[in-house]
Amino acid sequence: MAVPKSRTSKARKKQRRAKNYRLETPALSVCPKCGEMKLPHRVCLKCGTYKDVEVITISE
């Protein structure tokens, strides 16, 4: 079994874990059709359009 040669320092450990503690929320853009917040460059999940073309049909 592989065993660490030396103990990981507190700073190294925190540096490694810091990647997971994200402060920023993901970028959002406004859908031009329904005005809902959506992820940029993605199909709007509310109305199913991308660049004014209906790509998927939302059943509701």
Ligand SMILES: [Zn+2]
């Ligand atoms: Zn939309």
